[in-house]
Amino acid sequence: MFTFITKKNSRSILGKVLFTSALALTLSACSDSDNNDVPEVVAPAPTPAPAPEEFSYSVTLTNLTYAQPLSPLAVLLHGDNKMWEIGSASSLPLEVLAESGDNADLLADASVLVSASDTDVLLPGTSSSVTISTTDRMATHLTSATMLVNTNDAFSGLTGIDISTMAVDESMSWNLNVYDSGTEANDEAAGTIPGPADGGTGFDAARDDVDFVAYHSGVVSQDDGLTGSVLTQAHKFDNPAIKLTITRTK
Amino acid sequence: MKSAINKMGSMLSVSALVLASTATQAQDLSITMTNLSQALFFTPVISAAHEADNHLFMVGEAATPELQMMAEGGDVSGLASLLTNANANVNENPAAGLLAPGASTSYTLTNDEANTHLSVTTMILPTNDGFVGLDGWKIPTEAGTYTVFLNAYDAGTEANNELINGGGAPGVLGIPFDPGTDFGTGGTGVTDAENNTMVHIHRGSLGDDDAVAGNSDLNNTVHRWLNPVAKLTITVQ
Numbered sequence: 001m002f003t004f005i006t007k008k009n010s011r012s013i014l015g016k017v018l019f020t021s022a023l024a025l026t027l028s029a030c031s032d033s034d035n036n037d038v039p040e041v042v043a044p045a046p047t048p049a050p051a052p053e054e055f056s057y058s059v060t061l062t063n064l065t066y067a068q069p070l071s072p073l074a075v076l077l078h079g080d081n082k083m084w085e086i087g088s089a090s091s092l093p094l095e096v097l098a099e100s101g102d103n104a105d106l107l108a109d110a111s112v113l114v115s116a117s118d119t120d121v122l123l124p125g126t127s128s129s130v131t132i133s134t135t136d137r138m139a140t141h142l143t144s145a146t147m148l149v150n151t152n153d154a155f156s157g158l159t160g161i162d163i164s165t166m167a168v169d170e171s172m173s174w175n176l177n178v179y180d181s182g183t184e185a186n187d188e189a190a191g192t193i194p195g196p197a198d199g200g201t202g203f204d205a206a207r208d209d210v211d212f213v214a215y216h217s218g219v220v221s222q223d224d225g226l227t228g229s230v231l232t233q234a235h236k237f238d239n240p241a242i243k244l245t246i247t248r249t250k
Numbered sequence: 251m252k253s254a255i256n257k258m259g260s261m262l263s264v265s266a267l268v269l270a271s272t273a274t275q276a277q278d279l280s281i282t283m284t285n286l287s288q289a290l291f292f293t294p295v296i297s298a299a300h301e302a303d304n305h306l307f308m309v310g311e312a313a314t315p316e317l318q319m320m321a322e323g324g325d326v327s328g329l330a331s332l333l334t335n336a337n338a339n340v341n342e343n344p345a346a347g348l349l350a351p352g353a354s355t356s357y358t359l360t361n362d363e364a365n366t367h368l369s370v371t372t373m374i375l376p377t378n379d380g381f382v383g384l385d386g387w388k389i390p391t392e393a394g395t396y397t398v399f400l401n402a403y404d405a406g407t408e409a410n411n412e413l414i415n416g417g418g419a420p421g422v423l424g425i426p427f428d429p430g431t432d433f434g435t436g437g438t439g440v441t442d443a444e445n446n447t448m449v450h451i452h453r454g455s456l457g458d459d460d461a462v463a464g465n466s467d468l469n470n471t472v473h474r475w476l477n478p479v480a481k482l483t484i485t486v487q
Contacts, residue, residue: 086284086481087352177478180288182352186471212352215286217474225470226459239476 052135056250057163059144061118062127062243064175067234069195070242071101071147073118074157075130077139078111082160084213090181094145094213098155098181100194100202101147113139121149133250140164144244149195150235153184153209154216156242166248175240180216185209188219188229198230215239277361277389280485283344283370284354287479289472291350291429292382293324293373294343298333299361305386306333306369307449313405315420317371317449321381321405323418323426324373339365348375348429361389370400370482376414376428376468379405380452382480395485399478404452411439412455412466425467432472434461451477 061073074097076083083106084094093105107115116132141164145157156178166172184192185208194202220226223233279299285292298306306329307317316328326342333340344357349372359368367386374380383403390396404410408423414433417424423442440456457470 086286087354178476182288188471210288210351212288214288214352215479216476217288217472218476220457220459220470220474225456228459239478 054133054135054250055139055248056131056133057142057166058129058131058247058249059142060127060129060245060247061122061144061146063122063124063241064243065124065148065237065241067124067197068148068150068237068241069124070122070156071097071149072103072120073122073128073130073144073146074103074106075116075132076107076109076112076143077114077132077134077136077163078141078143079113079138080141080160080162081111083109083111083143083145084159084179084181086214087212089211090183090213094155095153095181095183095207096203097145098147098153098179099184099204101149102202103145106145122146131249142246146242147194148178148237148241150193150197150231151195151216151219152186152188152192153181154178154219155181158244161246163246163248166246168248168250171245171247173243173245176242176244177239178216178218178237178241180209180214182210182212182214183207186217186219188221188226188231190228190230193230197232197235200230276363278487279359279361279368279389280356280487281341281359282354282356282483283349284481284483285349285351285479286481287351287475289351289430289432290377290475290479291348291375292345292480293320293348293375294326295341295345295349295355295370295372296320296326296329296333297341297344297357297359297368297370298338299359299365299368299389300333300336300338300386301364302367302386302388304333304336304338304367304369306371307381307383307385307403307405309385309403309450310448312447313407313449317381318379318405318407318420320371321373321379322408322420322422324375325418326371329371337362337364350429368484372480374402374452374479376425376430376433376473377452377455378410378412378423378425379408380410380455381405384482389484390486393486395483398482398484400480400482401477402452402454402475402479404446404450406444406447406449409442409444410453410455411442412457412468413437413439414467428468428473430472432469434458434464434467434469436462437464437467440465 418426458464
């Protein structure tokens with residue numbers, strides 16, 4: 001059953017309503033008679049600036065595939081924007097991640113306010129968590145991405161998730177599908193796949209595919225009719241390929 | 251703060267009630283359909299809000315002749331007539347032609363009070379009788395934006411021989427055409443049997459790696475897919 005149904009926006013609108021109402025109620029509570037033990041403030045004395053509040057999130061990745069190791073997970077916090085979109089050309093940093101698994105350029109992207117990366121490749125059937133923390137109130141959205149390394153340019157993840165209304169200890173979880181960055185033809189040829197199935201070249205600046213991001217059509221493999229593929233039946237995958245869970249911890 | 255939270259709780263319930271009561275009237279739906287694939291084209295899309303008992307297709311049931319026309323040749327006129335006769339609210343061909351790989355089309359659908367369910371179909375090219383489908387999705391009464399992912403179905407009316415020969419009329423074997431450029435020729439045919447004649451989840455195209463021979467006229471690195479193949483973003487106002 002792949003007909004996932006999710007509801008967005010109305011929740012975050014409610015979140016904003018709550019936030020605004022909470023402010024209004026807090027302000028009015030100053031003169032409220034049920035706060036008898038709080039002295040009324042006549043002329044507020046200058047107070048030292050409070051320590052900036054820290055926001056922390058834990059992002060847990062689970063590899064759901066049979067034989068597709070995942071490149072070290074990139075976790076990015078940024079403003080309200082998306083790092084990729086179906087039908088639009090991949091950015092260069094995303095192309096590098098999707099073709100080679102190297103996330104350094106994406107972590108350093110100009111729109112990124114805070115970044116973190118997992119330390120190692122994540123093997124099938126295993127899970128790993130990355131913690132990311134910030135005091136920057138502009139860091140309202142999260143992007144996370146990883147490459148399926150036994151492919152030409154497949155990646156999975158999510159982008160532009162609004163985390164600004166998450167409460168401490170609140171979690172959100174997704175089973176995620178696989179994207180194709182559209183930057184390298186899926187020829188599965190020797191020398192083009194960086195994972196252990198090949199050990200080939202990762203990033204190649206030439207864009208010899210449709211040049212827009214879309215969902216991946218899956219690998220074909222030498223066992224299913226692609227002469228010259230270095231992949232076998234073992235490298236096939238289906239949607240969903242990864243599970244991601246975001247938990248606000250602070 | 252505790253009493254403040256309680257107050258907010260009751261404010262929320264009141265808002266929910268207001269939304270629920272307005273939603274029993276006609277609703278305006280803003281819909282964006284995205285073709286998630288790299289190389290599949292969608293023929294003119296038909297969307298409808300209709301009564302709960304109506305279906306454009308049902309998994310495990312035989313396709314109607316009208317569905318067959320859509321699934322084999324992209325002709326939605328039969329489905330449009332059925333829907334109009336059933337007092338459905340219908341939107342046809344929002345992309346003014348094919349919805350290309352990676353492309354999106356946006357349109358509005360105002361549904362009458364009795365038309366509580368949304369269905370969408372469009373043929374997938376290049377396939378024999380593959381289509382994208384949404385069967386009777388209950389339209390939420392709460393305002394908001396909803397995302398629904400759609401799968402590829404097989405109408406069960408034509409063998410998936412994967413030969414591009416112009417065959418688009420109902421009952422004529424073959425794929426009408428591939429609007430893209432990666433198709434081959436000279437295939438001998440993947441199969442001539444269609445043993446499951448009921449609507450089912452499409453098993454996907456096979457394709458091959460020989461552009462001038464082989465079993466299939468499709469390219470196995472281009473024309474396959476994994477579900478889902480389309481995304482609907484539906485804003486209920």
